Amino acid sequence: MKFTDGYWLSRPGLHPLYAVEVDDVRVDEAAGTMTVYAPTVTIRHRGDTLNRPMLTLTYSSPAPGVVTVRVEHHAGGVHRGPDFALHREPGFRPVVKVDEVAGVLETGELAVRVHRHGPWRVDFEHAGEVVTSSLPKSVASVSADAGGRWVHEQLALAPGEHVYGLGERFGPFVKNGQEVDVWNADGGTSSEQAYKNVPFYVTSRGYGVFVDHPEKVSLEVATEVNSRVQLSVPGETLTYHVIAGPTPKDVLTRYTALTGRPPRVPDWSYGLWLSTSFTTDYDEQTVNAFIDGMAERDLPLSVFHFDCFWMREYQWCDFTWDPRTFPDPEGMLARLHDRGLKVCLWINPYIAQRSPLFAEAAERGYLLRTSDGGTWQWDLWQAGMGLVDFTNPDATDWYLGHLERLLDQGVDCFKTDFGERVPTDDVVWFDGSDPQRMHNYYAQAYNEVVFGLLRRRRGEGEAVLFARSATTGGQTMPVHWGGDCDSQFSSMAETLRGGLSLAMSGFGYWSHDIGGFEGTPDAEVFKRWLAFGLLSSHSRLHGSSSYRVPWAFDDEAVDVARRFTHLKMRLMPYLGAAAEEVVGAGVPLMRPMPLEFPGDRSTFGIDTQYMLGGALLVAPVFSAAGDVEVYVPEGTWTSLLTGQQVTGPRWVRERHAADSLPLYVRPGTVLPVGARTDRPDYAWADGVELRLFELPDGYDAVTAVPTRGGGEHVRFHVRRVGDEVQVSSDDAPGDWSVRTGDVVVAASGAASVTLAL
Numbered sequence: 001m002k003f004t005d006g007y008w009l010s011r012p013g014l015h016p017l018y019a020v021e022v023d024d025v026r027v028d029e030a031a032g033t034m035t036v037y038a039p040t041v042t043i044r045h046r047g048d049t050l051n052r053p054m055l056t057l058t059y060s061s062p063a064p065g066v067v068t069v070r071v072e073h074h075a076g077g078v079h080r081g082p083d084f085a086l087h088r089e090p091g092f093r094p095v096v097k098v099d100e101v102a103g104v105l106e107t108g109e110l111a112v113r114v115h116r117h118g119p120w121r122v123d124f125e126h127a128g129e130v131v132t133s134s135l136p137k138s139v140a141s142v143s144a145d146a147g148g149r150w151v152h153e154q155l156a157l158a159p160g161e162h163v164y165g166l167g168e169r170f171g172p173f174v175k176n177g178q179e180v181d182v183w184n185a186d187g188g189t190s191s192e193q194a195y196k197n198v199p200f201y202v203t204s205r206g207y208g209v210f211v212d213h214p215e216k217v218s219l220e221v222a223t224e225v226n227s228r229v230q231l232s233v234p235g236e237t238l239t240y241h242v243i244a245g246p247t248p249k250d251v252l253t254r255y256t257a258l259t260g261r262p263p264r265v266p267d268w269s270y271g272l273w274l275s276t277s278f279t280t281d282y283d284e285q286t287v288n289a290f291i292d293g294m295a296e297r298d299l300p301l302s303v304f305h306f307d308c309f310w311m312r313e314y315q316w317c318d319f320t321w322d323p324r325t326f327p328d329p330e331g332m333l334a335r336l337h338d339r340g341l342k343v344c345l346w347i348n349p350y351i352a353q354r355s356p357l358f359a360e361a362a363e364r365g366y367l368l369r370t371s372d373g374g375t376w377q378w379d380l381w382q383a384g385m386g387l388v389d390f391t392n393p394d395a396t397d398w399y400l401g402h403l404e405r406l407l408d409q410g411v412d413c414f415k416t417d418f419g420e421r422v423p424t425d426d427v428v429w430f431d432g433s434d435p436q437r438m439h440n441y442y443a444q445a446y447n448e449v450v451f452g453l454l455r456r457r458r459g460e461g462e463a464v465l466f467a468r469s470a471t472t473g474g475q476t477m478p479v480h481w482g483g484d485c486d487s488q489f490s491s492m493a494e495t496l497r498g499g500l501s502l503a504m505s506g507f508g509y510w511s512h513d514i515g516g517f518e519g520t521p522d523a524e525v526f527k528r529w530l531a532f533g534l535l536s537s538h539s540r541l542h543g544s545s546s547y548r549v550p551w552a553f554d555d556e557a558v559d560v561a562r563r564f565t566h567l568k569m570r571l572m573p574y575l576g577a578a579a580e581e582v583v584g585a586g587v588p589l590m591r592p593m594p595l596e597f598p599g600d601r602s603t604f605g606i607d608t609q610y611m612l613g614g615a616l617l618v619a620p621v622f623s624a625a626g627d628v629e630v631y632v633p634e635g636t637w638t639s640l641l642t643g644q645q646v647t648g649p650r651w652v653r654e655r656h657a658a659d660s661l662p663l664y665v666r667p668g669t670v671l672p673v674g675a676r677t678d679r680p681d682y683a684w685a686d687g688v689e690l691r692l693f694e695l696p697d698g699y700d701a702v703t704a705v706p707t708r709g710g711g712e713h714v715r716f717h718v719r720r721v722g723d724e725v726q727v728s729s730d731d732a733p734g735d736w737s738v739r740t741g742d743v744v745v746a747a748s749g750a751a752s753v754t755l756a757l
Contacts, residue, residue: 001218001232002179003142003152007225013146017073019055019120019139025103032093034059034105036114038139055139057114057122062088064108065244065254067124068212071151073141073236080434082214082391082441084472086258110244124155124207124242131207132156132242138228141236152232153240154225161205162604163221163229164248164592167198167470168482168502170494173592173607175201175221182217184420184440184469188518189485189494195420196470196480197440198505200255201229204594204604206245208255213239214441214471215434234436248504248595249587255506256586260476262508264461264583267681267708268342269413269479270575271302272534272565273466274549275542278307278517283325284332290549291339297551297558300565300678304336305344305415305466305542316382317347318355319402333410340679342412344466347403349419349446353377353384357402362386366395369428376427387422390445391438392430400453407457416450419443419469443469451477466511466540475586478509479538487516487543489622492529496620497607499536500592508582509589511538513548520546523553524624527560527658532620534564535612535663537575537589560659566677571616573672573684576706578613589613597633602649606631609662615669616640619662626656635667638693643741667694670703670718683707685714685733692740692755695720720757728752 005011019038026035036057043049058070094107103114115121122134138154157163163175170189171178180192187193199211201219211217213233220230231240243254256262274290276282287304294301312322321329336343351358351367361367362375367386370376377384389395403414422442424435433441447467454463467480474480482498485491499510514533515526520543530550533539541548550561568575581587588595591611593603609619609630617637619630632648639645640663646652654662665671675687685705699720704713716729716736727738730750737746738753745753 001150002220002224003140003150003232004224014142014144016140016142017053017055018137019057020136021118021120022114022116023054025098025114025116027096027098027103029096032060032096034096034098034103034114036103038120053141055141057139059105059112059114061092061094061105061107062086062241063092063254063258064089065110066258067105067107067110067112067242069112069153069240069242071139071153071238073149073151075237077236080432080437082433082437082445084212084214084259086212087260108244110242112242126207126244126246131205135228148234149236150232150234151236151238152230153238154228154230155209157203157222157227157229158205160601161203162594163201163203164504164594165198165201165208165501166219167194167505168196168480168498169194170498173497173500174605177223178221179223180219180221182211182219182440184422184443184471186418186420189483189491189498194498195468195483196443196474196502196505196507198470198472198474200472200505202248202251202504204248204598206247206251206598208243208245208251210241210243210255210259210472211239212241213437215436215439247598249585249598252504252506252587252595253585256475259506260473261586262475262478262582263463264579265464265478265509266458266462267572267576268302268679269464269538270568270572271539271680272300273303273305273344273538273540273542274301275305275540276307276309277543277545277547279309279545280543280547282309284328287332287336290547291336291341293549293551297562299550299558299561300569301341302680303342303344303412305346305540307346307415307542310345314352314383315355316352317350318357319347319406330409337410343410344413344415345406345411346415346417347450348417349388349390349442350382350385351388352382353386358384358386361388361395361398364394364398365389365430366392366398368423371426371428376423380421381418389430390442390449391433395430396449400449403450403453404457407453412458413454413464413466414450415466416447417468419446440471443471444473447474447477470507475507478507479511480507480509481538481540482510482512484517484544485513487519487521487525489525489528489624491516492525492532492620493608493622496532496610499590500607500610503588503590503592504595506586507588508579508586509537511536511540513542514540515543515548517542517544519544523557524658526550526553527557528621528624528661530557530560531564531659531661532618534561534568535616535618537612539568556658563659569677569680570674572680572682573674573688573705574613574615576684577672577704580706581614593631600633600649602631603633615666615671617662617664617666621656621661626658626660627653628656628662629653630662630664632664636694637664637667639663640665640671665691665693668696668699669693670695670701670716672703672705681708683733685736687734688714688736689744690716690718690727690736690738692718692725692738695725697722723757725755725757726752727755
């Protein structure tokens with residue numbers, strides 16, 4: 001939200017009270033806080049303290065490297081939840097020092113320095129260097145003649161500084177110049193609206209800012225003041241956290257330590273998911289025809305997904321298979337399991353009026369109520385639908401009971417669709433939550449309920465969702481997909497931008513509808529999207545009104561699907577190792593270029609390519625002709641598909657056939673490649689091939705190949721001395737080999753081999 005009319009004036013009807021100077025700084029050593037009292041006018045004498053508002057700013061730290069700032073005008077208001085769950089380091093207290101010049105709170109290498117004299121100035125310093133500041137006319141409480149109050153802060157941007165994140169946003173990857181409202185909406189992928197809004201950004205200077213509010217947060221990213229990011233929320237208080245780097249990866253590690261780390265997901269989830277699609281006609285015969293067709297064409301399939309119409313129309317959700325098309329769901333699920341498949345079911349948090357469950361849920365108070373005690377309903381999406389109130393424990397247990405029944409039938413996971421259409425006017429939540437704060441937070445509550453059930457039933461590391469809506473903390477309940485995009489090259493590009501922004505928002509895994517959702521892609525779009533989708537962390541074939549089986553397009557689409565599905569299966573030892581960084585450090589599997597190369601300014605604005613893990617560069621092709629430009633960072637990179645090499649840093653123009661794309665291996669890489677192409681969940685170290693790419697003289701490191709499920713690792717010690725590479729393992733369980741170029745040396749068990757370069 002903008003409050004100013006140019007630089008000098010306020011907008012008509014708005015009245016800001018700015019923090020002008022510091023009156024006093026007080027320390028609570030037991031609490032680890034530093035409180036600053038800031039008058040909103042210059043105090044010349046005692047008389048100026050009368051009838052004058054004051055802002056109170058409290059600085060604290062929940063963990064090393066994180067400064068929490070709370071800005072208050074009037075502190076006596078009633079606080080209603082919900083609140084984001086934050087993980088503070090037990091017993092941690094920052095160091096606070098106050099003298100006549102400044103008050104300083106130090107937390108690890110991050111410090112906040114409040115200057116006590118002169119105009120308002122607060123500096124956030126990392127290792128002694130100022131990374132951002134709150135300057136004059138930055139902190140304010142704003143009132144409106146028409147009613148309403150807001151609090152805002154403005155944090156300085158340095159020349160050339162780039163801002164990223166704020167959830168899965170489909171516009172420009174760099175957020176500078178954008179006005180962003182953090183407000184979940186079912187708006188597709190072609191506008192400023194987003195399904196996954198996260199009030200957190202990270203900048204190219206290596207720090208992050210998390211606005212700790214689940215309600216609407218408005219950000220003016222270099223739009224109200226060109227050299228600042230403005231954060232504003234309605235009300236009398238604003239809380240935000242400044243998170244230290246020094247690299248963007250370090251920021252994500254600290255941010256996910258604070259808001260929750262992505263968990264490990266089951267190995268089978270990395271395989272190909274095939275859907276019935278949305279409004280297409282299907283029954284068990286159709287499903288079997290799809291599965292048979294995939295098997296006949298050597299297209300490995302891991303998960304079959306049943307979309308909405310597994311239930312009867314007008315009755316979503318009644319959690320009951322439509323008996324007209326699926327008369328024997330238990331038998332069908334058993335037959336699918338016998339074929340080695342997992343099964344995913346579509347659900348949402350709404351109960352349609354025609355559903356037999358509606359009257360029961362409404363009578364028991366399980367649905368969101370209106371202020372007069374009635375049940376909130378509308379006809380958008382489903383006729384007369386109500387919204388399950390997950391703040392009511394009994395409603396949650398009731399909802400889970402129906403999901404338990406489906407799990408007992410043999411369902412393995414759920415696609416938790418929707419969760420964005422959450423009303424704020426004239427509604428009352430069971431626990432008294434603030435409707436404004438519940439709007440975004442509902443996605444968290446909804447997915448948390450379902451993911452928690454799957455984790456309880458399946459065990460740690462075996463729970464997985466396919467979720468659309470999210471906010472802060474949503475990364476703890478993977479996987480999320482990009483939502484309803486069109487079936488064009490431009491939609492493919494906007495989908496990637498959304499995934500890059502979500503990765504910069506702390507989400508470790510991500511997927512999208514291969515070929516696009518709306519409409520039917522032409523064969524060229526579909527084939528290019530196949531390569532992109534199968535080089536994403538998770539891969540799903542899904543559409544709206546048409547099927548997405550590859551042979552529905554042309555024979556070449558089948559070949560492309562086979563090539564990249566097989567490739568992904570063989571990359572599982574590498575992907576499994578990269579996923580350990582997701583779980584352990586909050587570093588996403590799909591990485592924007594500036595996240596992986598923060599010292600290379602040429603990467604700062606790139607939104608058409610990404611790193612898959614730390615070693616593979618992927619540049620999807622967005623044209624039928626196959627023309628693509630790819631930026632190659634420093635060093636000699638090798639195409640994994642052809643062996644061709646290119647030396648950076650520079651942009652390279654290439655043309656690729658439908659079964660190819662720029663897929664380059666980073667120099668200095670030992671890439672573990674698996675032995676199987678038929679499934680993702682196999683013994684990755686058994687038969688693994690270690691491929692060596694441009695190892696420098698003196699290279700000495702261990703490549704760890706995780707076992708299935710993230711258990712023990714098999715370790716290979718790789719050393720280069722002059723023109724020889726020595727590779728050894730003390731714990732290899734079976735056969736393994738080492739490849740450099742066309743030279744392959746085989747070994748078995750605990751052994752050591754030497755290769756001449």
